[in-house]
Amino acid sequence: MKSVSWLRFGIAALAVSLAASVRAEEAPQTCEVPAYLLTTESPLPKVAEAVKNGRTLDILVIGSRSSTIVSASDGNAYPARLQATLKDKLPSITVNVSVELQPKKTAEEIAGNLVKLVEGKRPNLVIWQTGTVDAMRSIDPDEFRQAVNDGVGTLQNAGADVILMNLQYSPRTETLISVPPYIDNMRVVAQQRDIPLFDRFAIMRQWNEQGDFDLFNPTHGIELAKQVHDCLGRALSKFIIDAAHLSPAQQN
Amino acid sequence: MPAPAAETAAAASPAAPVSTAAPKITSKISFPAVGERELRLDLFRGLALWLIFIDHLPPNLLTWFTIRNYGFSDATEIFIFISGYTAAFVYGRAMEDAGFIVATARILRRVWQIYVAHVFLFTIFLAEISYVATSFENPLYTEEMGIMDFLKQPDVTIVQALILRFRPVNMDVLPLYIVLMLFLPLILWLMRWRPDFTLALSVVLYAVTWEFDLYLSAYPNGFWAFNPFAWQLLFVFGAWCALGGAKRMSRILNSPVTLGICVAYLVAAFFVTLTWYIPQLGHLMPRRIEQWMYPIDKTDLDVLRFAHFLALAALTVHYLPKDWPLLKSRWLRPLIVCGQHSLEIFCLGVFLAFAGHFVLAEVSGGAMMHAMISLCGILAMWGVASLISWYKREADKGAARKGVRANADLAGGG
Numbered sequence: 001m002k003s004v005s006w007l008r009f010g011i012a013a014l015a016v017s018l019a020a021s022v023r024a025e026e027a028p029q030t031c032e033v034p035a036y037l038l039t040t041e042s043p044l045p046k047v048a049e050a051v052k053n054g055r056t057l058d059i060l061v062i063g064s065r066s067s068t069i070v071s072a073s074d075g076n077a078y079p080a081r082l083q084a085t086l087k088d089k090l091p092s093i094t095v096n097v098s099v100e101l102q103p104k105k106t107a108e109e110i111a112g113n114l115v116k117l118v119e120g121k122r123p124n125l126v127i128w129q130t131g132t133v134d135a136m137r138s139i140d141p142d143e144f145r146q147a148v149n150d151g152v153g154t155l156q157n158a159g160a161d162v163i164l165m166n167l168q169y170s171p172r173t174e175t176l177i178s179v180p181p182y183i184d185n186m187r188v189v190a191q192q193r194d195i196p197l198f199d200r201f202a203i204m205r206q207w208n209e210q211g212d213f214d215l216f217n218p219t220h221g222i223e224l225a226k227q228v229h230d231c232l233g234r235a236l237s238k239f240i241i242d243a244a245h246l247s248p249a250q251q252n
Numbered sequence: 253m254p255a256p257a258a259e260t261a262a263a264a265s266p267a268a269p270v271s272t273a274a275p276k277i278t279s280k281i282s283f284p285a286v287g288e289r290e291l292r293l294d295l296f297r298g299l300a301l302w303l304i305f306i307d308h309l310p311p312n313l314l315t316w317f318t319i320r321n322y323g324f325s326d327a328t329e330i331f332i333f334i335s336g337y338t339a340a341f342v343y344g345r346a347m348e349d350a351g352f353i354v355a356t357a358r359i360l361r362r363v364w365q366i367y368v369a370h371v372f373l374f375t376i377f378l379a380e381i382s383y384v385a386t387s388f389e390n391p392l393y394t395e396e397m398g399i400m401d402f403l404k405q406p407d408v409t410i411v412q413a414l415i416l417r418f419r420p421v422n423m424d425v426l427p428l429y430i431v432l433m434l435f436l437p438l439i440l441w442l443m444r445w446r447p448d449f450t451l452a453l454s455v456v457l458y459a460v461t462w463e464f465d466l467y468l469s470a471y472p473n474g475f476w477a478f479n480p481f482a483w484q485l486l487f488v489f490g491a492w493c494a495l496g497g498a499k500r501m502s503r504i505l506n507s508p509v510t511l512g513i514c515v516a517y518l519v520a521a522f523f524v525t526l527t528w529y530i531p532q533l534g535h536l537m538p539r540r541i542e543q544w545m546y547p548i549d550k551t552d553l554d555v556l557r558f559a560h561f562l563a564l565a566a567l568t569v570h571y572l573p574k575d576w577p578l579l580k581s582r583w584l585r586p587l588i589v590c591g592q593h594s595l596e597i598f599c600l601g602v603f604l605a606f607a608g609h610f611v612l613a614e615v616s617g618g619a620m621m622h623a624m625i626s627l628c629g630i631l632a633m634w635g636v637a638s639l640i641s642w643y644k645r646e647a648d649k650g651a652a653r654k655g656v657r658a659n660a661d662l663a664g665g666g
Contacts, residue, residue, distance in 0.1 A: 041535065065395035072391070103395075136399050138474025145547065170396040171310060172388050175609055176381065177399055178421045178477065181550075188546045205311075209619060216613045218388045225392040 031212045031231035033203050038235060040196040044244040046124045046161040051246055056094040057086070060121055060160075062110065063129030065103045066168050069225045074099070076226045079127075081233025082240075089237060090246070098123075106134050107144055111151035118158045125240070126155045127198070129165040131182040138178070145185035152193050163240070164190050164197045169204035171216050196243045203235055204228070291579040291588055292572060297334045298591030298637075301598055303327035305629055308422045308605035310612065312622030321529070323521040324548055324560040328425065332483060333561065335429065335594075336490025344440050344495055356437040363433045369599045370426040374413050377420050380606050384613070402472065412471035419470060422605060424477040425598070431480040432487045439488055443495050451497070454488035457481060462552060475551070482552040486561070498569075505566050514563035521560050586634040593640045597633050604629040 050057050061067055061079040068077045083097035100117050102110050107130045110117075118126065128151065134144045148164070155162045166186050167179055183201055190197035208215040213228055303318045304327045320326035339359075347355035385400040402409045402418070412418035416427045442450040460466065461481040468476040493501075504510055524545070527533045548554045578584055590597045608625040615621070 066393075070391055070394040132395055136396070137472075138470065140475065141547070141549075141551075168393070168396065170393050171609075172384055172390075172393065172613060173396045173399055174310060175377070175421050175606065177396060181547075184547055191542060191546070215392070217390060218613075220389045220391075222391050224390065228392055 031207055031227075031235075032210075033206065033235050033238075037199055037203050037206065038239045038242060040239070040243050042190070042194045042196045042243065044125060044161040044163070044196065044240065046159070047240065047244040048246065050124045051090060051093055051244065054093055056096060057090070057125070058121065058123040059083075059086075059095070059097045059125045059127065060118065060123035061097060061099045061127045061129065062102060062114075062117060063099070063127075063165070064105070064132050065101070066132055067099060067129050068101060069222065069229060072222050072226060076222075076229055078229040078232040078236065081230045082236045083233075085234050085237035086240070089241060104133060106137060106139055106147070107131070107151060108139070108147035111147045111154065114151050114154045115158065118155065118160065122158075123160050125161045125163065127163045127165055127236070128152070128155070129200075131167045131179075131186055135167060135177050135179055135182045141181040141185050144182060145189060148186060148189045149192065152189060152195060156193070162193070162195045163243070164195065165236075166197065166199060166201050169201045169208060169215060171208065172218075196239065198236060198239055200232065203232070207231070290574070292568075292574065292576075293334050293338060294588040294591035295579065295584060296330055296568070296591070297338075297594050298587035298589070298597075300327040300330040300334065301590050301594060301601055301633065302587070302630055304331065304425070304598070305601035305605055305633065306626050308602065309608045309626060309629075310622065312626060313619060314623060314626040319564075322525060323518060323564070324525070324554070325557045325564065328478070328550075329486060329553075329557065329561040331425070331594075331598075332428070332432070332486045333490040333565070334591075336432070336487035337494040338490075339433065339436055339487075340440060340443070340491030340494040343436060344443070344491070347437075347440050347444065352437065352441060355440065359433060359436050363430055366426055366430050366433065366595060369595060370416075370423070370430065371414065373423060373426070373599055373602050374420075376603055377423065377606060378410075380610055381420075408471075417469070417471040419477070421477075422602060427476070428478040428480055428483055432484060435484070436491075439491055443491060447492055447495055447497060451488060451492045454485050458485040458553075467551075477551055479552050485553060485558065506570060510566060511570060514566045517559065517563045518567070521556075586630075586637075589637040589641055590633050593637050596640055597637050600633055600636055601629070604632060 047057065059082070061082075067079060068074065074080055077099075079097050079099045083095055086095040086097075098121065102113070102117075105113075110128075110130065128148075130148060130151075131144075152162050152164070164186050166183050170177070179201065183199075187197055189195075204213075204215065207213045207228075212231075213224060215228075217224055303320075306312075306314050306318050307320065307327065309315075315321070318327065343355050343359050346358055381400065382403060385397070385403055388397065409418055416430065419427055439450065442453070458481070461479065466481045467479050468481075470476055489497075498505075524537070527537055545556065548556050550557065579588070608629060611625060612621065
């Protein structure tokens with residue numbers, strides 16, 4: 001590891017005037033997110049109500065494989081981190097976060113299956129992480145939008161608030177996966193349905209640019225993934241609390 | 253520019269007898285006066301090439317200078333329009349002078365060049381991707397890395413790439429261009445007969461594409477990111493302008509009403525794009541309009557994008573005269589010289605974007621590095637373009653001595 005980072009340092013230093021760009025590897029990993037990425041005008045009435053009445057807050061995460069960390073325990077992935085953070089912030093109520101992984105399924109395939117996924121769980125909030133599989137398969141963005149829109153409708157009819165979560169920022173695959181159309185279309189659905197969109201892509205890119213995380217890192221290690229997921233979980237908890245307008249009083 | 257465009261345009265391959273071709277029955281189209289090279293075309297094509305390069309890199313400081321942040325259309329529109337314009341200009345004249353067959357042959361030769369360039373870029377891309385696939389195993393991206401699965405079937409992948417069905421991101425423009433150029437003989441032939449009718453046909457095809465959702469499929473799934481059925485409109489429109497349409501339109505173009513509409517539209521578009529970057533402004537946008545307007549489709553060349561390009565073009569033509577002194581200054585030289593060798597520089601830009609991704613990944617990724625890579629890339633484009641210019645100049649000198657002229661310069665990428 002040591003020699004590798006020296007090599008990286010050496011190459012970077014060689015390039016004239018690049019000194020400023022040599023990333024400060026020792027920068028503290030605060031993984032702060034600018035406020036505008038965590039504010040939304042779309043409310044989460046069901047969540048607000050559950051918290052106000054002191055009931056259990058049931059959150060269901062529906063996602064593809066990027067909602068988990070392969071070869072790490074589920075406790076390290078963002079849904080579990082979200083649960084931990086929310087429990088800290090909302091000690092007066094019970095918070096349950098469950099996960100339904102739907103790997104390799106497009107939004108359309110998942111949308112058709114949502115009734116079954118939600119059935120019995122009656123979540124107050126569904127966080128639907130989607131877009132990755134569709135982008136990888138270059139599904140027609142119009143069809144993708146339609147599918148997400150239908151899916152959100154189904155979830156709302158089932159009595160849940162919905163948050164959409166878009167793709168990861170994955171710089172290494174940028175030349176292979178065309179991400180923008182899917183992000184744009186998810187934003188459109190969020191606007192039309194007036195639901196919050198958790199912009200995972202922009203947030204992770206921000207971290208990469210701030211130097212919190214080096215997302216180009218080819219590491220085989222699991223640490224980076226764990227830290228990113230921890231930060232995602234915390235950002236998501238802030239996002240939910242903001243969207244549901246939970247006052248500090250309720251948070252205590 | 254030592255080899256004047258007019259000669260280039262009149263060009264004709266050495267074998268083609270000049271002027272003895274078919275009698276000029278085709279008064280339907282008029283060519284601009286044989287004279288100086290239209291530097292504005294070179295300027296804006298060069299600009300488009302730079303912007304495309306910057307847009308192909310991950311977002312960075314310079315990205316804020318690209319026009320897609322200030323309106324609906326982006327550099328692709330400029331590139332395709334100017335390509336249509338110059339292609340029609342050069343090969344239309346060839347068709348006048350040497351006849352349909354010879355002009356078609358020259359166009360096909362050009363198509364072949366573009367195709368070879370595309371395959372060459374694909375090879376470089378494949379090398380880069382194979383490297384990434386074998387060296388990158390970050391558990392954070394297990395899902396996304398699944399995209400590399402195509403490498404497990406090189407036989408299928410490579411054949412699909414050769415028939416233009418498998419195209420990596422950012423390698424969509426050349427295939428579009430190949431298809432458009434393939435149809436250029438037909439377009440020119442129709443234009444010689446009835447230019448306005450040809451343009452109308454193109455509009456009809458565009459409308460039909462939207463109505464019936466025509467598209468070309470891609471491999472392993474999906475569709476062409478630039479739908480040729482829709483984007484042909486810009487190309488044909490460019491051709492129509494080159495063959496006299498622009499002249500006939502000039503009165504409309506110069507009327508204050510048109511200019512007012514253009515300005516109003518551009519300002520409105522600017523405001524809309526502003527709401528993408530400053531979400532706090534979002535609530536100022538009426539919901540109705542949002543629902544009607546989004547998504548603004550790039551694949552099928554959304555009408556809003558097309559209109560945005562038209563407005564930009566109209567204002568540019570009006571406020572930037574042909575004899576604008578700055579066109580001859582050395583400050584705009586880098587752009588103009590890039591625009592004059594657009595196929596080469598376009599390919600170089602795609603390659604540099606790959607290389608830029610690679611450096612960002614392997615060396616360091618800070619914002620400074622990003623900006624440096626963009627700048628170095630542009631300098632490289634300028635350098636290579638100057639080199640090609642120099643070479644052509646020398647080659648032309650040699651050729652002139654032997655009395656041979658064969659230079660498809662203005663056709664550049666076109």
